[in-house]
Amino acid sequence: MSPALPDGDAAPDDGALPDSVRAGAGDRGFGVYLHVPFCTVRCGYCDFNTYTATELGGGASQVAYADTALAEIALGGRVLRDAGLPARPASTVFVGGGTPTVLPPSDLVRMLGGVRDAWGLTADAEVTTEANPDSVTPESLAELARGGFTRVSFGMQSAVPHVLATLDRTHDPRRIPDVVRWARDAGLAVSLDLIYGTPGESLDDWRASLETALATGVDHVSAYALVVEQGTRMAVQVKRGLLTLPDEDDQAAKYELADDLLTEAGLHWYEVSNWARTPEQACRHNLAYWRGDDWWGVGPGAHSHVGGVRWWNVKHPRTYAARLAEGLSPAAGRETVAGDAARLEQVMLGVRLDEGLPLAALDPAARTAVAGLVADGLVDPRAALGSDAPARVRLTRRGRLLADTVVRTLTA
Template sequence: MPALPDGVPVPADGALPGWVRPADGSAATRPFGVYVHVPFCSVRCGYCDFNTYTASELGGGADQAAYATTALREVGLAHRVLDDAGLGSRPVSTVFFGGGTPTMLPAADLARMLRGVDDAWGLADGAEVTTEANPDSVTPDSLRLLADAGFTRVSVGMQSAVPHVLATLERTHDPRRVPDVVAWARDAGLDVSLDLIYGTPGESLDDWRASLEAVLATGVDHVSAYALVVEPGTKMHAQVRRGELALPDEDDQAAKYELADDLLTEAGLGWYEVSNWARGPEHACRHNLAYWRGNDWWGIGPGAHSYVAAPSSARPAETHAGVRWWNVKHPRRYAALLESGASPGAGRELLTPAEAQLERVLLGVRVREGLDVAALDPSRRSAVAGLVARGLLDGVAAVRGRVVLTRRGRLLADSVVRELTP
């Protein structure tokens, strides 16, 4: 799994820089989300480089039974830190439980953590509350308990409907269970997303088509489809290096993306972010949109990242635009720091306006609403016309002053960003 980035130390009490304090009450209008990382999995998949652990890896001192209590300690710390910074009065717009497999914990523990978030800040009217889940980690009863506790959405890690593809990914669930899980979640009143991975070694275009058709047969209103990225340090990376697995080429990945876009669009699910499709705006994942739009969030849990923007009125000579920080990675160290009353923060970075601008472009072009041309550095606005001519940006949108990717542009989004940034 990847190392944490370098950064400056986080104060022992977790205090934020004084320049994040709003002087004009503007914080009340800035959306605020909470991410809760649950680092437990039943097995570690060969492609995964997330901060996750199996019971055998963790040993004593960081067991699942104590995790909700530990996470709630950080909720209390977060409430105090944000309140001291003048940012504690906002209700939470979105909550996202990710992992790992959050639903490895009892539904009662997830409910208790959500209740702690609500007690600290309050949930906004119509707040979106999501948990990730594996198909084999939920039951009709557990999903009903989550819905009764205030969860509104479940994101199910299906990955593929094809057994040999799942085997290569080391996913252990039975794909035949997925339609049942979707039905159980809907019966409980939850919105459902199915998450897919394409480009697994050995996956044919027909395999990928079968997975997409299986997803569409469930009638879900949201689908995420991500190209497999084999990260250094993972078991799959070692298998590829030894020649045991062969990765697909870029043309194969592009063909699979285009097939997904064709089939999902024909079924009434439109893209709203490069890797995400929804039946309508009401089904888009608002929590992830908040990341892409640069809103504030606090990440609870080992290895979780957080971000707070600096109000323009509070920036000293425009030298700071925001602060990002991240927690220590190992659950035992995370729990020990919180138990001692200290922040679990491992490091942080203070973003300059130029760095924040780069991130705004990097994230903003990924969403269907696009980016205002005026948000680009003046030296790069002339690049828009050339990108339109090459079919990477939508010409009609550009005339209206928006930077919006075409489908070809979505396939080459990183190249587009490089041309739009100094």
């Protein structure tokens, strides 16, 4: 079961935004997230807002989904224009899910066309879709590239069959080199997503997954620690003693191994869980989230952020489609992020980046606390002293492992 939507204020039926969103808009980038809430199989660890065909039943057809999403995209174009925001073409588009590539490539291309019509695209726009390795073909990837996609992020997760089985992943790990080659042949940049800390995964299993990913010559890798969320099938298995989660030392060892192998292969960390071969190959869409830019989130359960106003859509695809069919915004609620909440977000997201968080962004008490974080080996002393650039909080590798501790210290 996917998590509940946050509490917040009622969102207007027309989606109108307050005048405050115009302040500083010209200095913020703009991106679009397109949520595709469909999967062929629900993985036991997943708590995303996704549905299989049997879970949805009637009234939320995959066949009609692109048209429904296009209705929200058109609404978004009107809302931002009516708010008096400057014209800002989207510099990034990210299609996530779910498994976006369960839809025909033509539907994904049509949705991208809707973004182009509503807001425009910059000449160098980064356009990414997530995909499962068993949901693409050479032909489908080539069609996406012809339609304007520039990047694909494959959910590899592991190269070890018993680990994939525990995660309920259905793809054959031997397919990974093939899909990477197909994507590159189509002219797409490629990222591989990995998960470590699955119950029963050894350090050697994790090493095998990393080595398999690197053997493809991929230029971007995301590696996330498994988090078992309440309400998932895996959480029930853990509670019943059917699966045993690894301890913190195991997770730390696997993160350090990932950092060692990826760095040796020429990939550099730019965010705690993300490595790229060059700065240009980092995921610009995710960087926009971490830097506080604006984005419109399309789809059931999708979140948006414009000028400090954040809102979220109704979760169920049937309700989402029904509201749009009535000419209403699908937003379920919204909030304005300001004051202490805005400061907490800036610290929480900024310290996760290799570029670090400027000390000037911290209040005096937090700046004083940085010395203790340096002494504890969590913050790079040269960066904190401003030896190479304006002083900033930049995590050491130990600090990356204890990033939550750093955030708590700086926001106490």
